[in-house]
Amino acid sequence: MPPTRSRPQSRCAERPSVSARCVSEQVQSDQVQSGGVQSGGVQSEQSSRGLRAAFYGDDFTGSVDALLQFSRRGWRGRLFVGLPGDDALAQAAASCDVVGIAGIARSLSTDRLDDELRPVFQALTRLGPHVLQYKACSTADSSPAIGSIGRVIEIGREVVSDAPVPMLFAQPDFGRYTVFGHHFAAEGATVYRLDRQPTMSTHPTTPMTESDLAVHLGRQTALPIGAVAHTAFGAPGDLAAALHDSPAAALVLDALDETHLVAIGEAIRSLPGPVFAVGSGGLSHGVAAADPGSASPPPTRTSSSGPILAVSGSRSAQTRRQADAAAAAGWLVRPLPLDGSDAVLDEVIAALGAGRSVVLTSDDADIAAAADRPVLEAIAECAASVVSAAVRAGATGRVIVCGGDTSSRITGLLGVGSLSIAANPWANIVLLRAHAADPAIDGLELLLKGGQVGEVDLFDRILALGEPGL
Template identity: 50%
Template sequence: MIAAAFYGDDFTGSVDALVQFRRAGCTGVLVTSPDGVKGALGGDPDVVGIAGIARSLPADELDAEVRPALELLRDLDVPVVQYKACSTADSSPVVGSLGRVIEIGRDVFGPAAVPVQFAQPDFGRYTFFGHHFARDGEVVYRLDRQPTMAHHPVTPATESDLARHLGAQTAQPVGALHWTAYDGDADAVVRAWRESAAAAVVCDGFADEHLDLIGRAVLTSDAQRFVLGAGGLSLGIGRALGRTGGVPPTSATPAPGPTLVLSGSGSPRTAAQLAAAERTGWSTVHLLVPGAADEAIARHAAGADVVVHTTRPGPSATSREIEERLAQVGAACLARDPRTRLIVCGGDTSGNVLRRLGVDTLSVAALPWDNVALCHAMGGPYDRPVEVVLKGGQMGHEDLFDDVRSGRSRGNDAH
């Protein structure tokens, strides 16, 4: 029987949720559309997830994307369904609105208060008295001062108080539950949720014990079937489930063929990873210069490890054009050499590129780079697993690309 299910608002975040459940000993599978859920149940996983694209959608398009997925997961009659959001609460009233998601979730699952937790300490994400903090490099910043999020091109963080941040996205009230009210007691947390007049309750967290407490409370409650939060919430729920399916290996072998990076990420961290790859001899091609696709395919055919990117300034294009061109390069390279180890960068880019490549399911094969996972992708034209790493803009250490190529393990990645 399925013990938990989730919808992820982008593909890299969806993989993170699956990783956290797997770390807790839960078996699991991730599908790239609701149509794949039925087939995924045949393997009797503990957890099933749907990798979605809601984070990048206008608020008025969320209902069409999110509601059918949540209704499908509700009808599986699982104890808890999580809407997996980014650990920096990326959203606004007009794009990827988590306030609108709360409204949809309560329509689908009932009017109980929705527990919300964005804390993920191993990623450097902490919520203290309702205010959220995020690490960048070695420094922890208040969310609205964190360099990447404060200057995010689509959903810049202007507020660190998560109840205020979410409350600006919905007419429904959003409350907070501070750690001083926890007392290590899941029943006390459940009572606070039940007694709250808010539509959603932001829960503090700055240590693993807080994740575990909220996870136990979620499973103790018979009312809070729908929850919203980051990978820390997935980990807490997974641990509370008490499964013994084992965790993925923390080592990987070198790539069996060339390694190909398809990057639509413009983050400073991805730029640093690109520069590090160049220093170790990778070929780099700016996707939007004339002839770039043919050049990248030719270099890959010659056996080079290639980064195809839009990370540095260059000609402009729409997100859809970038994703289509990246998928064109990826499809051609995989057709020529299916042993290619693929790295796709960018939370929004990843989902749209993998869907265009025909990927149906993802499973976690190994965790050699802390929270950056080596996955096996299946579906469409692929009769054997394709090795895939999905990397959000803020994920991974500087030498990640070369470590993925060589199979070198590395811990303590920041996201």
């Protein structure tokens, strides 16, 4: 069975390989075992109703967001880093409400999606969840050539269910809204129509030139794509009937607020399963909010302290603003040394050793120094090398990684086998605990964030969580 993610060749020192492993927000480092969890590792009783949902995340940060949305509403969950065997999945399903697999489909060419997704959808469907979610980005960025959601719909209908596919990309608490089928996304304090949003309209890989999501996705598949406006949700049961009876293969659903998310969650819950659905963390939110669980939500802070090393593979304007704000607050900010310069590495370790936090950026890095390597690969390898060196030197145990694709690559290069939720300080910010065979990496605290995620002062606010008395 093919793996769900590949690890790029690392230029770092050789590290022991780590097989795909499961993770729960309630699993501690010494309880995580290769391929599964020790007996008693999940500190909660088995859900009496069995597995309620499963999901595949199209990138690393999106997978973490989905897990967070479910866990906030009392659902017990585990996130696998890659596709494990059926036994490990079954063990997770026996004790959890939701099981997820972190993948890389968002960055894959369309001809690679079948090999990536079909084995995952088959494995998750065998677990018997009522809902199987393809967790997509809340900006729906995709194209006929890269990360094609149209192709995802085709595969999901072939493997999971040929019923109409509910699609919810809105995530109101993250500034993402769908109104009469058109999508809107906030940047800073301003909400833009998607095709005019400064970052997404000029995205280097999948620029969003169309805000009508049915039109946008219709360009990626020959299947008919429809939409249901929030004004047509009607009385309880009406939306479920609209979803069940639609002649369209998939339907874009409006959402402006919590009531719409819950209405969609309730409609999906009432449909005959399995339901294949596509959407953002807003979809995870709605499904879980319509049927809350009994587990405790994640804590708001951890016991970690000391300086932070932030590395960025994102060219987002928001990440640049965050780096500039950190510089103004006294952090050392430098471009990633893509040329392999030891001088920058020495400066980073010295700063961290002196208690000064560091940000390494990529939007101003010397891309020409990447030579014949793909730029994203060069950035991830460089960042992972610096993180590894700093952690092994004992200079830091707290790391921020900016960029979804960068996060998935760096965790692989570092040999991270699985991740657990350590804390949810506020909003959609989540601190993770790394679990790895390498003792230097095991226990590392990570914030893996999308380029546009977080307020301008995010880095300094995370740093403050480790200050005594706060």
